[in-house]
Amino acid sequence: MRLARAVRNLRSFERRFRQTRMIARAIKSRQHPILAHIIPIRRCNLSCAYCNEYDKVSSPVSLAEMQRRIDLLAALGTAIITFSGGEPLLHPELDEMIRGIRAHGMIATLITNGYLLTPDRIHRLNRAGLEHLQISVDNVQPDAVSTKSLKVLDKRLQWLAEHAEFDVNINSVLGAGVQNPEDALTITRRALELGFETTVGIVHDHSGQLQPLQDEEKAVYKQIQNERKPAFWAFAYDNLFHKNLALGQPNDWHCRAGSRYLYICEDGLVHYCSQQRGYPAIPLENYTHEDLDREYWTRKPCAPYCTISCVHRVAMIDLVREKPREALARFFPPTTPGAAARLPLGINVLSSIFLPPENGKPQNPIAKATAGVAMRLFGIK
Numbered sequence: 001m002r003l004a005r006a007v008r009n010l011r012s013f014e015r016r017f018r019q020t021r022m023i024a025r026a027i028k029s030r031q032h033p034i035l036a037h038i039i040p041i042r043r044c045n046l047s048c049a050y051c052n053e054y055d056k057v058s059s060p061v062s063l064a065e066m067q068r069r070i071d072l073l074a075a076l077g078t079a080i081i082t083f084s085g086g087e088p089l090l091h092p093e094l095d096e097m098i099r100g101i102r103a104h105g106m107i108a109t110l111i112t113n114g115y116l117l118t119p120d121r122i123h124r125l126n127r128a129g130l131e132h133l134q135i136s137v138d139n140v141q142p143d144a145v146s147t148k149s150l151k152v153l154d155k156r157l158q159w160l161a162e163h164a165e166f167d168v169n170i171n172s173v174l175g176a177g178v179q180n181p182e183d184a185l186t187i188t189r190r191a192l193e194l195g196f197e198t199t200v201g202i203v204h205d206h207s208g209q210l211q212p213l214q215d216e217e218k219a220v221y222k223q224i225q226n227e228r229k230p231a232f233w234a235f236a237y238d239n240l241f242h243k244n245l246a247l248g249q250p251n252d253w254h255c256r257a258g259s260r261y262l263y264i265c266e267d268g269l270v271h272y273c274s275q276q277r278g279y280p281a282i283p284l285e286n287y288t289h290e291d292l293d294r295e296y297w298t299r300k301p302c303a304p305y306c307t308i309s310c311v312h313r314v315a316m317i318d319l320v321r322e323k324p325r326e327a328l329a330r331f332f333p334p335t336t337p338g339a340a341a342r343l344p345l346g347i348n349v350l351s352s353i354f355l356p357p358e359n360g361k362p363q364n365p366i367a368k369a370t371a372g373v374a375m376r377l378f379g380i381k
């Protein structure tokens with residue numbers, strides 16, 4: 001397990017560099033999608049009670065058609081493609097599709113329920129070039145709502161820790177339909193013990209909307225945040241979105257779905273997201289930069305109570321691009337009302353290098369030269 005973790009950490013450096021370049025490119029230009037979720041098969045081997053994203057009958061989309069969609073997404077300039085479902089591991093040619101994504105230089109990631117993972121399947125994903133995998137573990141013991149439980153999945157998590165060369169994130173959940181909030185803490189601790197990244201999601205209801213957390217759930221959420229010690233981006237995400245969602249309060253943000261985030265269903269139509277299928281529902285082959293531009297500005301009425309964290313995260317990049325100082329102030333709000341925002345030291349240094357001075361004075365020449373070198377390094381100049 002130690003060797004696998006070392007290999008994963010080593011490869012992680014290269015992945016972090018590519019991800020940083022991707023973020024830098026996304027900050028430089030809004031003319032391309034940052035993230036696309038693509039559905040290779042709608043069928044799922046499970047039947048989670050809260051889920052509205054699966055069926056029991058669909059066939060896999062053909063490899064040729066999936067490759068064509070991957071090529072179309074590459075032509076739009078997409079940075080990351082994530083396979084979602086249904087259960088993507090039910091698709092017999094998933095590895096070929098992952099190779100197709102990597103051949104375009106895009107980042108390939110996978111969301112799975114984990115049931116079909118074996119050591120051999122993990123090695124095949126390594127060889128295909130998968131870069132990131134996420135499993136949502138819903139509870140410790142299976143119940144009527146979900147069987148994605150630690151009891152069933154723990155062996156698969158151990159196999160991932162032993163064999164995976166890609167990054168692994170374990171998402172625990174709180175909110176609608178979760179019977180034992182304490183389970184999220186147990187799952188987070190187990191994931192940290194195995195050396196994985198962790199997130200905690202607030203589950204939406206059947207309509208994709210928010211149910212406020214109860215007091216016990218809020219206490220568990222706080223404890224999880226204390227133990228996982230989120231890094232910069234996750235810390236900022238909590239301040240910007242999760243704190244309000246936990247309180248059942250609306251978020252003030254601009255959803256860029258249909259532009260910076262695309263959801264491609266099994267029929268090859270572009271939708272806003274899994275919870276807003278049917279809008280704009282344009283075939284991917286007809287989706288143009290005009291569509292990307294229109295949807296960038298379209299206000300979505302479902303935004304205030306939306307719980308779709310990947311679309312939130314994409315929106316954070318555009319907030320940094322459009323209003324960097326406001327973004328930093330919202331990412332790191334003052335701990336007491338009326339006080340100045342307290343930026344971490346590293347962010348303070350980076351903002352003094354990359355952001356123009358607030359008072360309109362010319363930029364310090366050393367900071368200007370440093371920014372130039374860094375931008376060339378990340379391929380944004």
Ligand code: SF4
Nearest residue numbers: 044046048051086113
């Ligand atoms: S495993 Fe995922 S896709 Fe399948 S029913 Fe559960 S939540 Fe839905």
Ligand code: SF4
Nearest residue numbers: 255272273302303306
């Ligand atoms: S706000 Fe955006 S991501 Fe959220 S449900 Fe609406 S369209 Fe989907």
